[in-house]
Amino acid sequence: MTAYSELNLQYISGKWREGNSQTMYENRNPYDDALITAIKLASKEDIEEAYFAAEKAQPAWEMVNAFKKTEIFENAVSIMKARREEICDLLIQETGSSYAKASVELEFCISITREAASFPMRMGAEIVPSLVHGKENRIYRRPVGVVGVISPFNFPMYLSMRSVATALAAGNGVVLKPDEQTAISGGLLIAKIFEEAGLPKGLLNVVVTSIDEVGDSFVEHPIPRVISFTGSTAVGLHIAQICSQMMKKAILELGGNNPMLVLEDADVDKAVQSAIYGKYFHNGQICMAINRMIVHENIYETFVDKFVEKSRKIKVGDPRDHSNMIGPLINSKAVERITREIEKAKAEGAKVVLEGKVEGNILSPYILTSTTNDVSTAKNEMFGPVATVIPFKTEQEGIAMANDTPYGLSAAVYTGSIEKGVEVAKQIQSGMVHVNDQSVHDEPLIAFGGEKKSGLGRFGGKWSLDEFTTFQWISTQNEMREYPF
Structure with a gap:
């Protein structure tokens, strides 16, 4: 048994306890349906207690010395x-990750947490000149x-950690x-790590x-x-509506219909190699x-011939075999949706x-060709x-054609000229575009997010710091001012 098994x-109010729901959720391995654990779910009352606990603990945390927070x-x-190998093994079991994907995900978690460690040192104030004589403007x-x-x-682990670590580090x-399907790697494991770290x-x-x-109680709660x-x-659209009605901020990273645009002067072999990774990494569930x-x-x-040839050679099967690059989709419903x-x-x-x-839940690669952008597999995110x-x-x-979608998360452009690629990239309506690379990329210091129906806000680096903080103007009148009445 491992420490995290x-x-x-x-994990509510600093205690490990059962939820108050009457429902038990069976957390199962998507590859072989083996039971990982059973979790008694949380109720609305548990959500209420969790929010009150966070609200109660936050003011003291805000005042903790920045160096202590960073530590x-x-x-x-x-x-x-x-605990690298242990965590990677958990990601393989719970999410169907290949070992390569689990390793990448953990590296992302380490990187964003390391970046978050700098946030306490960046929660400073700025003094701004005033129109009023004798006044000092401070922006906190x-x-x-x-x-x-x-x-x-x-x-699950990274897409939780990128908000959890940065929001905590900013003093929240x-x-x-x-998601209950990945409750351990997406949540409980993170709580255990921070508990051990001294939070x-x-x-x-x-x-x-x-x-x-x-229901909507998690979003609708006033805290x-x-x-x-x-x-x-x-x-995401539903959450945005609730937040707007309650004057809350919503940070949303939503779906994508990401294009790879391969121009006439592109190196086909390199473009195909990039496309293989950008399409099949984590079974396309990105x-x-x-x-x-x-x-x-x-x-x-x-391009089609070479892409088909390379796709045939990808190893598919049990993700515990480190040589397999494609494993199970998250559940049978995903398989049924895609085949439809x-x-x-x-x-x-x-x-x-x-x-x-x-x-079972494994779907080996499918490649379709179309003369238009309007077939279902091109219009809809396959995941x-x-x-x-095309x-x-x-x-x-x-x-x-690249822009002919309501989404705009990530995109790629392949060309023989970097500068030409950049000029084309500027014309693509997407929050992120990668020239002579594929569309799957994230870094802790970069503004990550989409346009159109792919979301609102940005994650990463100073952008996360901005999303999870606000600004307060405090002025001091150091000399008595003259008023008109």
């Missing part, structure tokens, strides 16, 4: 590094108070609601619950001033994954040039190992 309790985050980094950066975090199943209390009790709370039972959500656009490959007609057939979309695209005129197969390849004639036509 029995995380089946809620706690450095401790958390050390714990993650020391302050924590917002309490942040509610809702994270998804695909990169946090209540985290991970004050009550400041971070983790509630594992079911939306069917608690959190910011809700950080990563997930589907449909749910918001930034390439969904459409839009390729100039003069190199289209060559494939059949619909075929009926709409798309051709299957590489036909995958279904084995699985399915690619649609030809274009002119550069402007390719750009228009």
Whole structure:
């Protein structure tokens, strides 16, 4: 047994205890359906207690010496590094990650926590000149108070940590609601790490619950001033509506329909190699994954042939075998959804040039070709190992096709000229565009986020600091001023 193998309790008000729901959730391995643990879910009352605990603990935390705060985050980094193999194994078991994906996810967690460790030193004040004689204007950066975090199943540890670590480091209390399918790696493990690192009790709370039972109560609760959500656009829009009605800030990273635009002068072999990673990493279950490959007609057939050839060679199977790059999707519903979309695209005129197969929750690569951007697999985010390849004639036509979506999260441009690629990238309506690389990329110091229906706000570096803080103007009148009456 490992130190983190029995995380089946809620973490509320600094205590590990069962939830008050009557529902037990069975946390199962998506590869073989083996039971990992059973968790008694949290109720609305548990959410209430968690928010009150965070609110109670936050004022004292805000006043803790910056060097002491930083030390706690450095401790958390050390714990993650020391328990690398154990954490990677948990990610493989709970999320179906390949070993390569689990390693990358943990590195992201370490990097963003290391960046968060600098936040306490950046919570300073600025003195600004005044129009009024004898007045001093001070602008203080302050924590917002309490942040509610809702994270998804695909990169559960990192997509929780990027909000949890940064919000805590900025002086806030946090209540985290991970997806119940990845309750341990997305939440309870993080609570354990910070508990061991020395975070004050009550400041971070983790509630594992079911939306069917608690409804919108996590978002509607009056205590959190910011809700950080990563997930589907449909749910994100609903959360945004609630937050706007309650004058809360919503930070939303939502769906994507990410294009890879391959220009006529691109190196086809390099573009294909990048496309393989950008499409199939973590089985395509990444918001930034390439969904459409839009390729100039003069190199289209060559690209398709080489992409199919390389896709056939990808090892598929049990993620515990470190040589397998594609493992299970998160559940059977995901498999069923994707296969329906494939059949619909075929009926709409798309051709299957590489036909995958279904084995349990594993879906091996599917590649379709289409003459238009309008087939289902190109219009909709697949969130699985399915690619649609589409030809274009002119550069402007390719750009228009890349932009022909309500989403704008990430994109890629492949070309023989970096500067040309940058000029094309500027014309793509996307929060992030990568030239001569693929679309799956994140870094702790970069503004991460989307345009259009892909979300609001930015994560990473100083942008996270801005999202989880507010500014207060305090002026001092040091000399008696003259008033007009």
